[in-house]
Amino acid sequence: MSAQLDALREQVRGTVTGPDDPGYDDARAVRNGMIDRRPAVVVQPVNAGDVMTAVRYAAENGMSVAVRGGAHSVPGFGTADEAVVIDLSAMRGVRVDPVARTARVGGGATWGDLNAATYPFGLATTGGIISTTGVGGLTLGGGIGYLARGLGLSLDNLVSADVVTADGTFHVASDKDDADLFWALRGGGGNFGVVTSFDFRLSPVKDVYGGPMFFELDRAGDLFRLYREFIADAPEQFGGFPAYQIAPPLPFIPEYRHGETLALMVTCWAGDLQRGEEVLKPFRDLAPTVGEMVGPMPYPALNSAFDDLYPSGLRHYWKSNFATELTDAAIAAHEEHGAQVPELTSTMHIYPINGACHRVASDATAFAYRDAGFATVIAGMWPDAADDERNIAWVRGYADAIAPHSEEGGYVNFLAADDQGRIEANYGGNYGRLREIKRRYDPDNMFRHNQNIAPA
């Protein structure tokens, strides 16, 4: 094995780390602290050529490949026992073309990398809620965030992608070339190859108006009902979501309320800043806030406002459902289970799926749930292994309670490892085409460490 690794080292410009090398334990780790896997080798490529070499190495040795972008996968798909791990974290450059309004983004970049590069140009595209998440995994599974109602999902803003497929060949996939592959990448997760670079369309977004507003817990039901009406026809520059959240020790929350479970509305208005307060008025009229940090701020500041709550190493177990309607019965289930959120770092968010997300047909990309109204995530995150059982039980009990009021499928990026049985439901009418494209581009299922689409 070590002779094989030496040969690989000679061919790769980046780093090759095997089990006997110093740094192996760091190289195999991902952000979910519950994941403890021992890959055969971790390759950190610095260019697409390195990625081709690593994929060919895996093919020649009959090994699977685990791809890692920002390492946030809750089931820990960015590392796997006995696999070749391709860790793209050294490929995170971003080049902005302000005239074409596009950005070329390395396959291992985070949303923080992208936002920092585009903000000075007054441009942005839909990313997630925090900035440490990888552009790679988040985009390939969908991409739900503050700007989605106006700009669509992250994947709706993808113009093309550079991809290394299972046979080690390089493709520039777009609507014109490898169009099937491009279709499948947009929602199919890491199933179809290693994306070494993304080309995104950018839109004018610079400073936004918004932030978190904490309400008394007993107003949660009212908040959810208000949000349901408001979000149906709110201007599309509004993004945001209601949540349950234990009050963190932040200066804008009175100290004596720290540690109490509260209802939370996170808001982001990406339109004319002067209109910010007017847009938020329905939430102001709901009830006085317990604490809030609302105002004008750079979009990257809002996008990184919650980063410190979620450090690397927390233990993660999540569940997710799409819902067409947020019914009164669903809200009653939320009130019962949300109030029992067990940890400061655990939470439940209800993201809106409408506006620009609805203007794309369900079969235009692999992301099928275009008629959903909401994507719910129950995100268990906690620091201590002794609390595993309690937190996992909360997530499962909550998910079971809202299941009767939800669609069968959930958002692939929010699902747990034990959700593989829901894959077909997640992709609905697109599943058959995805399996056929998988068979063409990855017949041996080399890329199987993901919410896996088995080749047809």
Ligand SMILES: Cc1cc2nc3c(=O)[nH]c(=O)nc-3n(C[C@H](O)[C@H](O)[C@H](O)COP(=O)(O)OP(=O)(O)OC[C@H]3O[C@@H](n4cnc5c(N)ncnc54)[C@H](O)[C@@H]3O)c2cc1C
């Ligand atoms: C704290 C936290 C906050 C989150 N917030 C949001 C949010 O606001 N909105 C949202 O939509 N999702 C959110 N997510 C979910 C997130 O989209 C997924 O966890 C996503 O998979 C993370 O991507 P990553 O690149 O960081 O992860 P990784 O673990 O590196 O990769 C995840 C999956 O994507 C594949 N992959 C990653 N990069 C590439 C690439 N370049 N080429 C091919 N395959 C690749 C991997 O193989 C793996 O299967 C959040 C997750 C966490 C933990």
